[in-house]
Amino acid sequence: KSTHFGFQTVAEEQKAGRVAGVFSSVAATYDTMNDLMSLGIHRLWKDHFVRSLNPGTRSRESQKILDIAGGTGDIAFRLLDHATTINHDSQTSVLVSDINPDMLAEGRKRFSVSPYKAAGRVAFLEANAEDLSAINDNSIDLYTVAFGIRNFTHKQKALAEAYRVLKPGGVFACLEFTPQLRNPLFNAVYKRWSFGAIPLIGQVVAADRDSYQYLVESIEKFPSQEEFAGMIRKAGFLLPGQIGGAEDEGVKAWEDLTFGVAAIHKGVKP
């Protein structure tokens, strides 16, 4: 049986096409599905992610934020809300970038009625995270990517692009699922939920079992927290324990969320 986006087994090089098919299929139901699949917890993770970044500034200078794989704009909205209400910053702007025009269209639709659009604080760019040639070197203060990077074919290339576009002192921040929970019991329950329930919910709610099956499998293939921290370091970033010169073994290079179902990784461009 071939899936409706026309693949069975694909080579890594075909991954980009497959990912495009998946996100075009899920764009319209994506936000509802996120709530169902994560039991609403993705909202708490995203809130925490943005709070930990404290976007916006109380000084007169504004920040330029790039939200990669920004999809329907969930992170961009939170970044702008935080900057505005917590830091009273009405200048900081977000460029929402995604490879998929259907996901971007959902984001545009959501922003079309928001004051951020009228104030010119949000813009959209269709681009592959592995090639951000539309964006200048050293031009971005904060690069965010939430639940996106596991879909990229060449993750190290995307990290190199993140490094290139960030200003010195700029921050790379990633929120992503992890492939394995440390506690074997929780891991067993979690795998049962993700491999059993999520494709089923996808079938019932979005009539699209295959896309949601893909999403679950892509989590399984993503590197561990340690490995991913190593990749960020390899791209040239300083990890949290390395900022300020000496290596601090006591500082974790990432933050686990909800028993390690998801994790936040950050890096600073020296």
Ligand code: SAM
């Ligand atoms: N960041 C949003 C959120 O947290 O709700 C959306 C996450 S969604 C699971 C993943 C997004 O990654 C999709 O919108 C997809 O189109 C995008 N994506 C996949 N591969 C990409 C690539 N190579 N470059 C940029 N975006 C990509």
